[in-house]
Each structure stands twice: as structure tokens, then as C-alpha cells.
Amino acid sequence: MIRVLLADDENLIRSALRALLSLEDGIEVVAEAATADEALAMARSFRPDVAVLDLQLPDRDGIALAADLHEQVPGCRTMIVTSHGRPGYLKRALAGGVGGFLPKTVSASVLAQVVRTVHAGGRYVDPELAADAISAGDSPLTARESDVLELAAEGAPVEEIARRAALTPGTVRNYLSSAASKLGAANRHEAVHVARRHGWI
Amino acid sequence: MIRVLLADDENLIRSALRALLSLEDGIEVVAEAATADEALAMARSFRPDVAVLDLQLPDRDGIALAADLHEQVPGCRTMIVTSHGRPGYLKRALAGGVGGFLPKTVSASVLAQVVRTVHAGGRYVDPELAADAISAGDSPLTARESDVLELAAEGAPVEEIARRAALTPGTVRNYLSSAASKLGAANRHEAVHVARRHGWI
DNA sequence: CCGGGGTGGTGACATTCGTCATCGACCGGC
DNA sequence: GCCGGTCGATGACGAATGTCACCACCCCGG
Numbered sequence: 001m002i003r004v005l006l007a008d009d010e011n012l013i014r015s016a017l018r019a020l021l022s023l024e025d026g027i028e029v030v031a032e033a034a035t036a037d038e039a040l041a042m043a044r045s046f047r048p049d050v051a052v053l054d055l056q057l058p059d060r061d062g063i064a065l066a067a068d069l070h071e072q073v074p075g076c077r078t079m080i081v082t083s084h085g086r087p088g089y090l091k092r093a094l095a096g097g098v099g100g101f102l103p104k105t106v107s108a109s110v111l112a113q114v115v116r117t118v119h120a121g122g123r124y125v126d127p128e129l130a131a132d133a134i135s136a137g138d139s140p141l142t143a144r145e146s147d148v149l150e151l152a153a154e155g156a157p158v159e160e161i162a163r164r165a166a167l168t169p170g171t172v173r174n175y176l177s178s179a180a181s182k183l184g185a186a187n188r189h190e191a192v193h194v195a196r197r198h199g200w201i
Numbered sequence: 202m203i204r205v206l207l208a209d210d211e212n213l214i215r216s217a218l219r220a221l222l223s224l225e226d227g228i229e230v231v232a233e234a235a236t237a238d239e240a241l242a243m244a245r246s247f248r249p250d251v252a253v254l255d256l257q258l259p260d261r262d263g264i265a266l267a268a269d270l271h272e273q274v275p276g277c278r279t280m281i282v283t284s285h286g287r288p289g290y291l292k293r294a295l296a297g298g299v300g301g302f303l304p305k306t307v308s309a310s311v312l313a314q315v316v317r318t319v320h321a322g323g324r325y326v327d328p329e330l331a332a333d334a335i336s337a338g339d340s341p342l343t344a345r346e347s348d349v350l351e352l353a354a355e356g357a358p359v360e361e362i363a364r365r366a367a368l369t370p371g372t373v374r375n376y377l378s379s380a381a382s383k384l385g386a387a388n389r390h391e392a393v394h395v396a397r398r399h400g401w402i
Numbered sequence: 403c404c405g406g407g408g409t410g411g412t413g414a415c416a417t418t419c420g421t422c423a424t425c426g427a428c429c430g431g432c
Numbered sequence: 433g434c435c436g437g438t439c440g441a442t443g444a445c446g447a448a449t450g451t452c453a454c455c456a457c458c459c460c461g462g
Contacts, residue, residue, distance in 0.1 A: 010284060010305035012312060016217030019309075023220065083211060083284070104211035108220075111213060142438065155390030158419070171440050177420055187420075187448090189356030189390045343408060359449070370448095372410055378450055388418090388450075 002119045003030045005048035005076075007039035007065065009058050017052070017111075024112040034058070036065040043073045050099075050119050055082035055089060063089065067096045079118045081111070086199025087133040090125065100124045139200040145179040148172055150201045153192045203320045204231045206249035206277075208240035208266065210259050218253070218312075225313040235259070237266040244274045251300075251320050256283035256290060264290065267299045280319045282312070287400025288334040291326065301325045340401035346380040349373055351402045354393045 004021060006029055008014045018029045031046045033039035036057045043051060051069055053062035066078040079100030080093055093101050099118035102111065103126055114124045141149065151161045158176070162169040176188040185191035195201040205222060207230055209215045219230045232247045234240035237258045244252060252270055254263035267279040280301030281294055291302050300319035303312065304327055315325045342350065352362045359377070363370040377389040386392035396402040 011308050012221075012282070012303075012305040013214060013217065015309045016214065016221045019220040019224065020213075020217045081213070102213075104213045107212050108216045144439065155386070155388060155392070155394050157387055167439095168441055170442060173419065173421085174441085175439095177422090180420080185356070186358055187356060191356075193356050345409065369411060371412060374449070374451085375411085376409095378452090381450080 002027050002050060002115060003046070003048045004028065004115060005031045005033065005039065005043055005046065005051040007033045007036070007051065007057060007062070008054040008081075009034050009056075010054075013054075020108045021112060021115070023108075024115075027112060027115060036060045036062075036068070039065060040068055040072065043069055043076055047073065048076055050115055051076055051078045052115065053078060053080050055080055055084065061089075063093050063096050063098065066093070066098050070097050077118050077121070079114060079124075085126070085129045085132065086197070087129070088139060088199025090129055090133045090199070091138070092199075094123075094125070101129060102126050103129060139195075139198070140182045141179055141195070141200060145175050145182075146195075146201055148175045149179050149188070149192060149195055152176060152188050153196075153201065155189070203228045203251060203316060204247070204249045205229065205316060206232045206234070206240065206244055206247065206252040208234045208237070208252065208258060208263070209255040209282075210235050210257075211255075214255075221309045222313060222316070224309075225316075228313060228316060237261045237263075237269070240266060241269055241273065244270055244277055248274065249277055251316055252277055252279045253316065254279060254281050256281055256285065264294050264297050264299065267294070268297050271298050278319050278322070280315060280325075286327070286330045286333065287398070288330070289340060289400025291330050291334045291400070292339075293400075295324075295326070302330060303327050304330060340396075340399070341383045342380055342396070342401060346376050346383075347396075347402055349376040350380050350389070350393060350396055353377060353389050354397075354402065356390070 004027060006014050006017055014032050018032065021027050021029055030048055031042040033042050036059045053065055055062045057065060062080045069076050069078055077099045080098055081102050081104055083104050085103045090101050100114045100123065102114060106126065117124045139146065148161060148165055151164050158169050158172050162172045165172065180188055180191040183191045183194040185194050205228060207215050207218055215233050219233065222228050222230055231249055232243040234243050237260045254266055256263040258266060263281045270277050270279055278300045281299055282303050282305055284305050286304045294302050301315045301324065303315060307327065318325050340347065349362060349366055352365050359370050359373050363373045366373065381389050381392040384392045384395040386395050
């Protein structure tokens with residue numbers, strides 16, 4: 001019997017997934033959590049075999065949670081289910097030792113199959129997401145460029161970004177400018193959109 | 202027996218909801234659709250009592266779909282389930298005759314109860330969303346301001362917005378300026394964020 | 403019929419932003 | 433030890449943007 005932990009902030013989805021997985025032979029949902037912290041606590045006490053995580057949790061993202069789980073609950077394999085299959089996330093997830101990465105558009109039988117695959121130590125990535133990730137490639141941005149672009153995401157003026165990044169306004173504009181040109185955007189706001197679409201910020 | 206149509210682009214969620222609702226007495230899922238067009242066609246042939254719609258469908262949003270359903274499939278009541286409970290959407294939905302509006306964070310039992318309430322001709326709105334909507338109030342933007350702000354959402358320069366809106370760049374700047382000041386934003390990009398958060402665009 | 407509000411426009415002005423050249427410091431690899 | 437890349441900064445220039453004042457038109461309600 002594969003013991004599964006579910007982590008998703010949406011109650012409805014969570015209980016729905018539970019209902020789905022319970023219909024499968026050899027799979028048992030032993031715990032549910034709505035936040036990453038809750039999931040971590042649950043995992044420590046219930047010791048599940050596989051953790052099925054949503055990518056976006058209220059307190060932090062599923063990738064960070066997976067890393068914590070691997071560290072604190074050895075023997076618990078992880079897989080991520082998400083609505084927004086940005087290529088960058090997939091790379092980060094795989095680099096973090098996540099065993100499966102699926103969009104929520106897959107069918108229930110695929111989900112159950114992937115739970116089994118991951119439990120057996122295998123890996124599974126949705127073919128379409130994989131294709132996106134390969135064609136999208138790595139982020140061309142440097143670490144600082146990503147930081148600054150992220151701070152620009154809310155539409156704040158350069159001066160505020162500078163304060164929040166502890167940089168000179170001039171430097172901020174340089175980074176934004178180079179980021180925008182790397183992303184083929186006309187300005188930083190379009191650059192934010194491009195980077196978001198690729199999962200680079 | 203309440204006959205239900207499910208419309209959600211995410212296969213997993215859809216079949217999970219089906220599994221959930223099927224556990225309830227007196228509720229039967231008679232059709233599933235992944236797009237608005239598909240849902241419309243399904244509804245015409247299956248004549249469901251209640252349509253449970255996702256807010257975001259690939260071809261158009263759940264509110265527009267609900268309007269089409271009311272027109273083309275009389276006797277079919279509608280309710281919307283969503284991950285993103287922006288206040289503006291709720292208002293638009295209720296104005297469009299939608300009977301129920303829920304976030305996906307509700308429990309399965311609430312969902313089933315709301316299906317029954319809506320089927321009986323009643324209305325149900327998640328209390329928290331209702332509170333948000335009331336406190337958020339109406340959009341302070343005029344029709345044109347909203348249009349222009351929406352075109353600005355992708356970070357396009359003023360000139361492109363002007364072309365796409367068939368306006369002079371100067372006029373566009375006037376609208377954006379007044380929209381930003383109404384929203385308490387320092388620039389149009391921040392204004393876009395504020396408007397998005399409230400569901401006004 | 404008059405006023406107010408929304409729409410669409412013009413012109414001017416100051417500010418912000420994008421771009422570029424250039425500089426120094428630091429770190430890694432060859 | 434030198435070279436290249438990233439980080440951080442400065443200054444300068446032109447273009448884009450935000451802001452304001454003001455105009456005209458239309459429509460609707462009082």
C-alpha cells in the first residue's frame with residue numbers, strides 16, 4: 001500500500017484528489033495539508049511514501065517544500081501537480097530532486113500511475129511540459145538581473161526598486177535594461193511578462 | 202436526481218469533482234467539458250439542471266459562458282467555482298444571473314450543498330468573497346479607462362496602446378494618468394496591478 | 403435648456419526611463 | 433598572473449511617460 005500525503009491550499013481540490021486516489025488499488029491517502037508548514041509537520045508524523053504537492057502554496061512554493069521534505073523526511077518521495085506549467089519551475093523542481101511534475105490537465109489514471117512510478121523510485125515529467133522546457137532553455141538572466149526584475153514586477157518606480165535592492169537607481173536601470181534586451185522586450189514591464197511566462201522569476 | 206454539467210479545463214480537477222459529487226445522494230454528473238464551446242454543446246444535448254463552471258476556461262471566462270447557457274439552455278442554472286476570487290468577478294457573475302460563486306478552498310460538503318441550493322433556485326455566495334466585494338466597492342474607472350488600462354496590461358508602450366485602441370497617444374496618456382490617480386498608483390503599471398487585484402480589468 | 407460627466411484631442415512641461423560609454427572591484431579559470 | 437564575466441556605480445543624452453490646462457463634442461438628467 002502506497003501511503004500518500006496531499007498538499008494543496010484548495011480544500012475542494014484536495015478532497016477531490018483524495019476521492020480520486022482512494023479509488024485506486026494500492027494507494028492510500030494518509031494525510032492532507034493546506035500549507036507547506038502543515039505538510040512538513042504532517043509528513044514528520046505520518047511518514048508518507050509519496051507527497052503530492054501543489055506548486056503554489058500560501059506560505060512557500062512546492063519546490064521549496066519538496067526540498068524541505070527530502071531533508072527532514074528521508075524516504076518520502078515527492079511529486080508536483082500544478083495549473084501553471086512554466087518551464088523554469090520544471091527545471092528547478094527536477095534539480096531539487098522532485099520525482100514527478102504534472103499539469104492538472106492530466107487524467108486521473110495518469111496521476112495514479114505517476115504516483116506508483118515515483119514511489120518505485122522512477123521519474124515522470126509531462127511530455128508537453130518537457131518539450132516546453134527544452135525549447136525555452138535556461139534563463140539568460142544573471143542572479144542580480146532576476147532579483148531586480150522581480151522587484152520591478154509590481155510596477156514600482158526605479159527609485160523604490162533601488163531602495164529595496166540596496167542599489168543605486170542608475171545601477172537598477174542598467175540591470176533592467178540588460179534584462180529587457182536579453183528577453184527581447186521593449187521595456188522592463190514587458191520583460192517582466194516574458195520572464196513570468198517562462199518561469200524565470 | 203440533480204443532473205450536473207462540469208466545465209473545467211483541468212482534466213484532473215474535473216474528474217476529481219465528478220468523483221466527489223458522485224458520492225453525494227441525489228446528484229449525478231451527466232456531462233463534462235474542457236472548454237466553453239464544448240460545455241455549450243454538451244448542455245444543449247444533455248439539458249443539465251445545474252452547470253458547475255470554472256471561472257477561467259481556455260476560450261472565454263465562466264461568466265460569459267453562464268450568460269450563453271442562460272440564453273441557449275433555459276432551465277439550466279449556473280454556478281461558478283474559482284481559484285482566484287477577485288471581487289469584480291463576483292459582481293459581474295451575479296449581475297449575469299449566476300446562482301452560486303465559490304472559491305476552490307471550500308469543502309466538498311459545501312459544494313454539494315450549494316449545488317442543491319442553486320438547483321432549488323436559491324443563491325449562494327462565499328461569505329469571505331462577499332465581504333471582499335463589499336469592501337472593495339465598484340470600479341472607479343470609466344469604460345474607456347478600463348479599456349486602455351487593459352491594453353496597457355502587457356507592458357506595451359503608449360504608442361502601441363494608442364494604435365490598438367484607435368486613439369491618439371496623448372489621449373491614451375490622459376486616460377492612463379487619470380486611471381492611475383483614481384487607483385492611487387504611481388504609474389500605469391502599478392495601476393494595472395491594483396485593478397487586477399480588484400478584478401476590475 | 404442647461405450643467406455635468408464621459409469622450410477625444412492638443413500642447414507644454416518636468417520627470418522618469420532606456421541606453422550607452424566608462425570606470426573600479428572582485429572572483430574564477432586558464 | 434592575466435582574462436573574462438559579474439557586480440556596482442557614474443554621467444550624459446534622447447525618448448517615453450506623467451501631469452496639467454484647456455478645448456470641443458455628445459448625451460443624459462434635472
